Amino acid sequence: MPKKAKELSIRAVQQLKEDGRYAVGGADGLHLRISNGSKAWVLRMLVGEKRRDLGLGSFPQIGLAEARDLAREMRKSVQAGQIPITPRKLAKEQLLAQQSTSKTFKECALALIASKSSEWKNAKHQQQWANTLTTYAYPTIGALAVDQIELPHILACLEPIWLSKTETASRLRGRIESVLDYATVRKYRSGENPARWKGHLDSILPKPSKVQKVEHHPAMPIDEVPAFIQSVVHKRGLAAQAMIFLILTATRSGETRGARWDELDLENKVWVIPADRTKTSTEHRVPLSTQALTLLSALPRINQSPFVFASPGGHQLSDMALNQMMRRMELKYVPHGFRSSFRDWAAERTNHPRELAEQALAHTLINKVEAAYRRGDALEKRRIMMQQWADHCIQSQK
Incomplete structure (x- = not known):
């Protein structure tokens, strides 16, 4: 059985100065990599049959406790067979999206909301649509070109709230699906809609009616x-x-x-x-x-x-x-x-x-x-x- 790394305190992490890779403990495989004075979190683990280093972001922008949480969540996702989307990979995809001539997810969402607003009963419904996407979708996929969005991106939006805010997550999924359908009709993307529920996400995520009462941090309405x-x-x-x-x-x-x-x-x-x-x-x-x-x-x-x-x-x-x-x-x-x-x-x-x-x-x-x-x-x-x-x-x- 591999030896567990000693759990370093935040003070100990702050005092690390020399270039190198340091195991900080508290989450299997979590290291702090220092190069030319820059510090970054790295999760070293097996992905398939290959050992990979998955970047989790820079220190101190991401603190020690948060890095440990991210490392545990990333390890669970990989072990569940999901393709990991690291902050570094997401940033690269967002940059590629900005350079693309295709429409971004946010551009398509705003266009869809504008085109549908006349048929919605009131302004509140339109505002709810916008708020849901702004809070839970745009931070992850808003800047991505719609023709680049795949299943891992959808899961990155939904999984963090699927168990704790199931009703909100279910509405979010439907709204993302509608935006991507709009993009397909407008010829901005092609192929299957990765946010579709029946015959697709329903084989990965628990049925909403079965998990609505299961919450990590139950929030009062x-x-x-x-x-x-x-x-x-x-x-x-x-x-x-x-x-x-x-x-x-x-x-x-x-x-x-x-x-x-x-x-x-x-x-x-x-x-x-x-x-x-x-x-x-x-x-x-x-x-x-x-x-x-x-x-x-x-x-x-x-x-x-x-x-x-x-x-x-x-x-x-x-x-x-x-x-x-x-x-x-x-x-x-x-x-x-x-x-x-x-x-x-x-x-x-x-x-x-x-x-x-x-x-x-x-x-x-x-x-x-x-x-x-x-x-x-x-x-x-x-x-x-x-x-x-x-x-x-x-x-x-x-």
């Missing part, structure tokens, strides 16, 4: 969030307050539970989460809404603890504190799912760009438009969005 918060407001204990703060800021459980008073700039209404506490290993600034500031102002200081949401002994709340609270309320949802609720709200109920919502969620941003948001931080634009989200969540308080 957007319209149920205000009532949930109202039911939590009067509960005793800091776990309830931490839950509300988590929802209002759309942050991860560990980031909320580990929040420290010295990270909060209440005068400028911003919470600065340091790089060593984020999944992407980069500092994340969170604009604080009026509701979030009101909640913070009412919190007690426990035994001079540095933690905002401290246990009675002054320690950080345990990982189970928030999960147990939801179980006691007999809810099927989990705290992490509120990030999906926020993302759904931003996509379906607002006109904010997808990139702004991704920035608010502190997701790794990979294309040029998203990278521009990362460089500029877009704090004030996010402040407007987060205040609107808080107004939705706590509707009686403005």
Whole structure:
């Protein structure tokens, strides 16, 4: 049995300087390759009968925790017989698409939406079409020429949400199929539609009706969030307050539970989460809404603890504190799912760009438009969005 690599910490990874390949542990075959000062993640594994190096992106744009997640997902996909689409390969395909004379998927989608808008009952239906494709399809296949799109590209759009957001994924599949049908009729592509369900994807993906109740991070529907918060407001204990703060800021459980008073700039209404506490290993600034500031102002200081949401002994709340609270309320949802609720709200109920919502969620941003948001931080634009989200969540308080 091969020896497992020692799990390196983010600090240890940051200190690696010499050219070479370093096993970082935490995911079989994951290495950090350093060349002329540049660092990149590589997954070394068998694909068929050949050992291959699959690029997973650059460090620190992709952090250690995210690289481990990507490596595990890539390994599962390859072992399931799927053709891996690495970030490097996808970028190459997108470049080829830009140089092609064929129409891109996004161009065809916009043309189809424009041509069909007159027969749709209302503007909301048109907006839902656009939002679904903008959120889940364009980041992966939007820039690709329609005659280049194949089954692996469709799976790259659908699989990440097929089990967790089955209804949305099913609608997405149908809309992608319609766009590719449009492209075929317009002679922009030929051959079989890779997004077709019957006799095609139904042999690969679970039937939607069988998996709708199976979710990795069950997300509360957007319209149920205000009532949930109202039911939590009067509960005793800091776990309830931490839950509300988590929802209002759309942050991860560990980031909320580990929040420290010295990270909060209440005068400028911003919470600065340091790089060593984020999944992407980069500092994340969170604009604080009026509701979030009101909640913070009412919190007690426990035994001079540095933690905002401290246990009675002054320690950080345990990982189970928030999960147990939801179980006691007999809810099927989990705290992490509120990030999906926020993302759904931003996509379906607002006109904010997808990139702004991704920035608010502190997701790794990979294309040029998203990278521009990362460089500029877009704090004030996010402040407007987060205040609107808080107004939705706590509707009686403005």
